[in-house]
Amino acid sequence: MQEDFLHYIWKHKKFEVNQLKTTQGDAVLVTSVGQHNFNAGPDFFNAQLKIGEQLWAGNVEIHVKSSDWFLHNHEVDKAYDNVILHVVWEHDTDIFRKNNTPIPTLQLKDVVSNVILNNYEKLFSKSGKWINCENDFASVDDFLINNWLERLYFERLERKSLEIQKLLEETKNDWEAVLFVMLTKNFGLKVNGESFFSIAKSVDFSIVRKVQSNQETLEALLFGQAGLLEQDIEDGYYSMLIKEYHFLKQKFKLENKHVISPQFFRLRPPNFPTIRLSQLAGLYFNNQNLFSKIIALNNLDEFYKLFDVTTSLYWETHFSFGKASKTSTKKLTKPFIDLLLINTIVPIKFCYAKQNGHDINNIILNIATEITSEKNSIVDAFNKLKKTSKTSLHSQALIQLKTEYCNKNNCLQCAVGSQLIK
Structure with a gap:
């Protein structure tokens, strides 16, 4: 299990939203997951939640295990004082604020479907593939691919x-x-x-x-x-x-x-x-x-x-x-x-x-x-998976896709990878 997958699950609410409870048994209602932070500090800023009967606005930190909080020394970092929810895959220890009140913890493994988990494992299973999704790339909707290529x-x-x-x-x-x-x-x-x-x-x-x-x-x-x-x-x-x-x-x-x-x-x-x-x-x-x-x-x-x-x-x-x-x-x-x-x-x-x-x-x-599509090894390889590149917009976008997403395993930030996990 990787943290970036947990970020993806939280960001896109890929969990059973009506059955959320903290490890202490309080109901959790997610109004806003917050703004994804790619720099130092908590993973999501300005989330809006209702925990029990209390409304909260603040930051969310995500880990594979609760104990990672201490592994990363967050207990001594002021940047984490405003964390209102600790989202983890597996809860193995309680986390406390400086005043000794517990930080509510949400355990995801109980509320994420096996379908998403299986698709995630399938996508990232390594077997000498050119790109992670090469076996399923052809099945992705043309409309989604074309919109994604324009953005790329x-x-x-x-x-x-x-x-x-x-x-x-x-x-x-x-x-x-x-x-x-x-x-x-x-x-x-x-x-x-x-x-x-x-x-x-x-x-x-x-x-x-x-x-x-x-x-x-x-x-x-x-x-x-x-x-x-x-x-x-x-x-x-x-x-x-x-x-x-x-x-x-x-x-x-x-x-x-x-x-x-x-x-x-x-x-x-x-x-x-x-x-x-x-x-x-x-x-x-x-x-x-x-x-x-x-x-x-x-x-x-x-x-x-x-x-x-x-x-x-x-x-x-x-x-x-x-x-x-x-x-x-x-x-x-x-x-x-x-x-x-x-x-x-x-x-x-x-x-x-x-x-x-x-x-x-x-x-x-x-x-x-x-302008007609360029011809190079990247474009040719994508076209073998699915006839994709007809114009220079397509060929330039496919180069961006391969070098910045496929080669770096950034499938969770890719519209194709995201669709396949769904």
Whole structure:
């Protein structure tokens, strides 16, 4: 028996409410279970109860056994002076206030049905399962799952907002600078995400502002900071970039000693860091006030037009420096733009609106439901249990579900787990 299960039982009144009595035989009427406290102190604040003929308002503490009160040293903690009811699974000793009056105790094991207990034990029985509820996930009502996924989607946006808030503090609330860092990171995708993040962090965005009107100069800045201009290659464009970068390095006192080197290994040529950095330079070359444009747009097709950018001319015949390839226009693809929207644009818009007191949740939902679901191991595994993910809202929510609930055994805080226990 775990305390969090007892919290769940008390919070949701999963007991026979008409047959409650304290261990001393007084009838208990629960008007309000109180506010669940996840920090230090009693488990539930401001509960409202009637014990016998006396009305009480105060705190409720929950333990597996009554003796846990002493095990946790609550008898010497003033925070527990206002406890009006001690809720336990098993009563094994009486608890007293400082004035020697007993604290009423409610024993739950007498008033909780075997059905709930059996469902709880079934859910948490370990047998090498991917998630605790994998045998029953398909049986859960679609309406419940869809509502839960929408809530999880916004939970994930809140989590992503933490990184954005940290960057805002570092840049003194420069949203354009934060957008640049986040976009650069996600241009690197999974393999080069941290590398591109370090590249963006190595350059003050004021420098990007000064050079973005010249695409070749901006490329020189990005390639140079990435450490991609340090080889001996006979190539006119490469030599020009080196010369330009050396000028920028001296002018702006640039350093890149903390930059993580980008990787080419096991990447398809369209995802080479050279191509992605050139596309990023093209995006900023074509959009002098990118953040303002992103905040103004609320339509998915408008975003696709905004990100309709390509590399500079050199990269139409190259994937890496000095090695010519078949001519091809290397535009940002729709799936790639979708990833930028999911991981950068939507979180930025959400965080900016929240900071300024604007409610754009419906706009966010419209965008998220128009973008096709991501494909990854988590989404694929859930879809095998039950076809669940059709949009990016679903796929992002399922990632949140797996990482923050399933992996941490937080089934009692999950709408699916709660439903299965019922």
